[in-house]
Amino acid sequence: MIDLYYWPTPNGHKITIFLEEAGLPYTVHPVDIGAGDQFKPEFLAFSPNNKMPAIIDRAPADGGAPISVFESGAILQYLAGKTGRFLPADARARIEANEWLFWQMAGLGPMTGQYGHFHVYAPEPIAYARDRYRNEVLRLLGVLDRRLQGRAFVAGDEYTIADMAIHPWVNAYDKAPLDLSGFPDLIRWHAAVAARPAVQRAYALGEQYGAQREMTPEMRKHLFGTPTP
Template identity: 65%
Template structure:
C-alpha cells in the first residue's frame, strides 16, 4: 500500500498517473496547500521541503520498515524501480529516460511554474517577466517537439519521463502556448490524454479540489509569502 500525500497540481498528477497505470493500491491524503496544510508537523516529517507530493511505501521491496519520499521525480524513479514498470532495465534506454525525467524537473517544471505565476497569480502584470517565461516555455516545448519526432513517447515506450512532462503540458493555454505550433507534442499529448489511467488520475480533481482555491487572497499569501522563516 502506498500512502500518497497529494494536491491537484502538475507535480501531484505525476504520481497518480503512475499509480493508476501500475495498478498499485494507494490511499490519498489530501494536503490543501491553499490552506497551509503543507506546514503541519506530520507532513513535514515526510516532506521537509513543505511541498507535495510525498509518499510512504508501507511495503517496500526489501521487506523492511516503511519508506517515505518527497520530490516527484524521486518518487517516480522509486516507484518504477519498485515495480519494474515504465523504466527500462536496458542501460541506454534507462539513461535516456532518466535524462528526460531530470529535464522536466530542472527545466520544464520550474520555467512553466514561473510562467503560471507571472501570468496568473502575480498581483500586477510585469511585462518583462511574462515575456521571459512565455518565451522560455516555448523554447522547452520546441525541445520536446524535436525529441518526439518519429516517436510515440519521449524515449520510445511510455515511461516515467512522459508521466513527468504531461501534467506540465496540460495547462498549455495558460502558459501562452498553442499546441498547433508543436505538432509532435500535440500528437503525444492527445495520445496520453486518451489513456484510461490518465483519465482516472485526472478525475480525482473533481473529488478532491473541484474549485481552485489558489486564486483567493488568503491562499496566495500562504503560497507566495514564504521565506527562510517559514522553515525555521
Template identity: 70%
Template structure:
C-alpha cells in the same frame, strides 16, 4: 498500501498517473496547500521541502519498514524501481529516461510554473517576467517537439516515467493558455496520453480531492506565494 500526500497540481498528477497505470493500491492523504497544510510538522517529517507530493510505502520491495519519498521525480523513479514498470531494464535505456526526467524536473516544470505565476498569480503585471518565461516555455516545448519527431513517446516506442513527468506540465493554466499550434508532435503525444484510461482515472480521482476550477482567495495567495492580499 501507499499513502499519497497529494493536492491536484501538475506534480501531484504525475504520481497518480503512475499509480493508476501500475494498479498499485494507494490512498490519498490530502494536503491543502492553500491552507498551509504543507507546513504542518507531520508532513514536514516526510517532505522537508514543504512541497507535495510525497509518499509513504508501507510495503516496500525489501519487506522492511515503510519508506518515505518526497519530490515527484524521485517518487516516479522509486515506483518504477519497485515495480519494474515504465523504466527500461538496460543501462542505456535507463540513462535516456533519467535524462528526460531530470529535464522535466529542472526545466519544463519550473519554467512553466514561473510562466503561470507571472501570467496568472502575480499581484501586478511585470512585462519582463511575462516575456522571459513565455519565451523559455516555448523554447522547451520546441525541445520536446523535436525529441518526439518520429517517436511515439519521449524514450521511443514505450511509455515511461519521462512521459508521466512531462505530460501534466503541458499548457496547465486555463487562465493563460499556451499556443501549442507550432508543436504538432507535442500535441499528438499529449492527446495519446490523455486518451489512456489510467490518465483519465488519475485526473478524475485527483479532482475528487479538490476541483480543478478552484479559486485562490487572498489568504491562499499569501500562504502559497508570500504575497500581500490584493
C-alpha cells in the same frame, strides 16, 4: 499500500498517473496547499521542503520499515524500481528516460510554474517576466517537439516515467493557454497519453478536490509567501 500525500497540481498528477498505470493500491491524503497543510509538522516530518507530493510505502520491497519519499521525480524513480515498470531494462534507453525526467524537473516544470505565476497569479502584470517565461517555456516545448519526431514516446517506443512527468506540465494553465499549433509531434504525443485510461482516471481524481477555488489573501500567503494585508 502506498500513502499518497497529494493535491491536484501537475506534480501531484505525475504520481497518480503512475499509481493508476501500475495498479498499485494507494490511499490519498489531501494536502490542501491553499490552506497551508504543507506546513504542518506531521507533513514536514517526511517532506521537509514543505512541498507535495510525497509518499509513504507501507510495504517496501525489502520487507522492512515503511519508506517515505518526497520530490515527484524521486517518487517516480522509486515506484519504477519497486514495480519494475515504466523504466526500460536496457541501460541506454534507461538513461534516456532519466535524462528527460530530469529535463522536466529542472526545466519544463520550474519554467512553466514561473510562466503560470506571472500570467495567472501575480498581483500586477510585469511585461518582462511574462515575456521571459513565455519565451522559455515555448523554447522548451520546441525541444520536446523535436525529440518526439519519429518517436511514440519521449524515450522511444516505450512509455516511461518521463512521459508521466512531462505530460501534466504541458499547457498546464487554463487561464493562460499557450499556442501549441507549431508543435505537431508534441500535440500528437500529448493526445495519445491523455487518451490512456489510467491517465484519465488520474486526472479525474483531481476533480474531487478544491484546487479551482478563487484565490484569497490567505491562500496567496500559503502559496507564495505573500503577507496577508
